[in-house]
Amino acid sequence: MGGESAGYVRGEGRNREQVAFELAVIDFFVAAADLLGVPKSVAILYGAVFASVEPVGFSDLERRLQLSRGSISQGIRVLREVGAIKPVGGNGDRIERFLPDMELRKIVDRWLVERLQRQVGTGRERLRSLARGIPGGRSASGRELRARVRQLQNWHDKAAAALPVVRGLLKIG
Amino acid sequence: MGGESAGYVRGEGRNREQVAFELAVIDFFVAAADLLGVPKSVAILYGAVFASVEPVGFSDLERRLQLSRGSISQGIRVLREVGAIKPVGGNGDRIERFLPDMELRKIVDRWLVERLQRQVGTGRERLRSLARGIPGGRSASGRELRARVRQLQNWHDKAAAALPVVRGLLKIG
DNA sequence: CAGCAAGTTCAATTCAAAATGAAATGAATA
């Protein structure tokens, strides 16, 4: 258990249980992030925030995780931009501490839209101009190529239609 | 047009139209592959086969594309394994030539199953063992963490349920 | 204002995946 993230987590004054839990959470997010093409360090940071009931600040992360300041700073930026973590004020000091935003839905949805929908959109363009350039006129080979491109368009349309459905299904109340 | 793949395509005795078409097709597949995390060279190879009415052999690819023998060999292997191209016999000579398998559906479906379904499966495991290790007993913090993990499970279940639906939607008759 | 703690930036480094190409294989041909 905890093979992947093990090297990234430090004990640092927390008890065994807490550390083990953090480790397991981080593992989970590292696996998921890998699927979505998100950098490991970002997943580790999110996992650490997610696993902590207390809001977590920069120096907490620096202490608990084996990541450079640079990675922590950039990772935090990404996670904020994406809405995965939220700063909480009201500790008196000037340190920013974060809690996980539990609406994972929004994050995943944003990913779906930015990554898939954009590709689907430009795909439509490409296919159109591609269809215009089919060589071979009304010869047999022209007909064959036209059929192939039609297949591609067909498939593309299905994918485009599926996207909104997926977005709907993933909505979590 | 054809910015990405341009460097990989050679004229080699085909006419302008044909080359331009091949280029556009390759561009399309390179973009799609990038989305699915497939190596570029594999997409290029598939594009070249897809764009040709005549079955395409190793040496054709070697001539037409700026790819090493090694990449061509391995790319062909991947594409065959995955069912994206099919060998056609009957030319008298011993050279293997390929046609694209037009059932893209199967390829995408395989990808969905291997990549997503597997992750979803192991995710369930991880979440279960994770839930068992929640620290804090029946304290307030324990309750909070339990709620968070439940959210994760909830989300995970939705994703698991969405997968078959997607597979259904993408089926192209 | 000097000193310090918190965090950011970005050029340099590291690392893993992809691509290469030279040598090995193996099947057909002479």
Add this chain to the structure above:
DNA sequence: TATTCATTTCATTTTGAATTGAACTTGCTG
């Protein structure tokens, strides 16, 4: 059997993304 040519294998190289860390800001505190 020797030769040739098509393809595969795999150790090395390349490439590009992720990560690091040292220098730099920013704003507090004595």
